[in-house]
Amino acid sequence: MDKPPVGQKVISGLVQFVNSQGIPLTDILERCKEQGLQPCWISFVKEGQEIGWTRKTIESRLNESVTDVYGREHWEFVKNKLREIGLLEKGWKGKI
DSSP: OOOOOTTOEEEOOHHHHHHTSOOOHHHHHHHHHHHTEEEOHHHHHHHHHHTTOOHHHHHHHHHHHHHHHHOHHHHHHHHHHHHHTTOSOTTOOSOO
């Protein structure tokens, strides 16, 4: 994946807030955007897999929330990059 813009910090650990705290992913991403934080999409996929989310669940959550906060074009970019490195592919079992 491309590096975030210079000076922008990358954040991981977002799945725990969605799964354990029940905070909507869209709300989390909006806050990240406001604070100049770039979510680590690879970590999001790994963390989702670790708690038992399916590929379809992970992709669906990301699709909706990333599109809402960053736009469709950004989601397509993220999705394609994740697929390029072998994530979000059909048949993917979640092992990285």
